[in-house]
Amino acid sequence: MNHLADHTAVVLAAVALDLLLGDPRRLPHPVVGMGRMINFLERVLRRVFGNLRVAGMVLLVVTVGVSYGAAALLLYVAGHVSPAAGFAAGVYLAWVSLAARSLHLESAKVAKALARGDLPGARLALSYIVGRETADLDEQEIVRGAVETVAENTGDGVIAPLFYLMLGGPALAIAYKAVNTLDSMVGYKNERYLEFGWASARFDDVANYVPARLTALLMVLAAPIWALSGGDAWRIMRRDGRNHSSPNSGYPEAAAAGALGVRLGGANRYFGRIVEKPTIGDPVRPLTLAAYSGVVRLMYASELILVAAWCVAMVFG
Template identity: 35%
Template sequence: MVDSACRVVYLNSIAFFVGFVLDWVFGEPPSKFHPVVIVGKTISKLEPLFYAKNGGFLSGMFFVLFVLLLFCLPVFAIEIAVLKTNDLFVDLFYEIVSVYLFFSSISVKSLKKHAMDVYLYLKKGDLDKSKVLLSFMVSRDTETMDEKKVITSTVESISENFVDGILSPALYFIFFGPVGAIFFKIISTFDSMIGYKNERYMQFGRFAAIFDDVLNFIPARLSIVFILPAVIIKGYPVVSTLESFSRFRKSHSSPNSAHPMSAFAGALRINLGGNTIYGGILVKKTIIGNFNKRATVEDIRRAVDLMQASSFVVFLFGLAVFFRLSLSCGWV
């Protein structure tokens, strides 16, 4: 069993390396075959069935658990097959599945592209187009935003998605393999589809929203560990980053969002947060940061650079963990 477990570690280490490189070079896989898209379509088709009962908390909970079992059990079964057999074709199939699930669970290049699209149209002076592009990244209303709000909202999205779209899925893959990655992405997809505080989903989507917060709880708090080395690499102010993180990391209604956001605010020395409109309703938010510098278009580019450098630190961390496990298995 020890040899089998070491073989799984070996396969996961290769999948981690290859998956990260594939995402960095190619970005998201085709939507037709994207696991998250498939999960999203499944959620959409099954939602009426589960909501029809009473649309309450328990219905939403059983809905989430059902979809988790539907997608996670097959992946878990493949891993069990690897552990119980010593078959080259089983190992190869597991490796293909692992690479694809991890590759599709992180989004470094995709996040960069969405943010840089907003950046490029702002540089051209096309504020209206930049607001449309920003709407693909955030759930807030973008129509009435001025240029400054578009900039800060883009930076906020970059910082939050560093945790949701890169750090969290990477950590869950490192420690739990492909099952961990798909498990996290299912919950994240549920949260983005039904985790809203509106009349329809207040109770039905509550379990998904809470579960998503729980899964991101530790990664969000660890985000500074990966952002800080990137701050040093990029030459951004270390003291300002640490002070902002220490002071503002809890300044958000979400238990997780302000942790990476406060670090990015300190690194770029700009204020983030503040009042925002969602569905036509003004939501009052605390300002994260205490800086006199006005946010500029270039702060989007700098935030993207910081996100990429932080992602590279995550990559190095993953390789270090797998190297340490390799030592335990006697490979090195």
């Protein structure tokens, strides 16, 4: 096979493995290594640099550079062992960069608990996938949290790594995962990370700028497949896409809200403090488990539309 065919085969194999098996938890995972590296570097860099913003910039450069370099080295070495080994290494790195199945499985724990009337269990399951406090949430607020996190993470957990995988291969997808992992670990606007995590948070915003908007457009296209409203998805995306503290997350959330006919956003509690967020969407329908099922379907359809469009482009481009 030529390079283009190899690249296409790697992407398709990785997507298939993710959809069928989810995250390969029993195998060595690059994100685990990234997390350990970030923790180690944070301790060192805080001691070495007096300026925390500079320390955070060094953290960003080293973490992303090492992650990309290690992935590229693995691909190089495996490719020189044999074409099959190179292909396997590429598929593995691409597979671990995708998270559609895992996002579905983790969020489904919330839905299953709600379906059996277990509010405490649903609150606990939700607490593992959102940053807000969940202990006092009612059923609609629990569903809102699940819908919001699936919509947002369709962008940075599914479409964004797939976008970078298609654009630059497995090493670039791993570099994106490093950026995303940095943001999730140090990109907080609190006293500890406001300066130290500034560079990671800003670079994550840059890296997700195109993928977030692409995700929203894919959701608009995906909505009619499930008898949802593509027109309302487009309208709400344009109207409410900026109604979010993140410059990116509001776009997929708004497209999903419009397609589902629900209202997202509103009050959340963080560390004992109520934070009022702008609302996204119109409350045409109540926030029920049907909304959760709908956003999961939007996630899968958006991913498959992107894969199909890319394959067509590879064949005829």
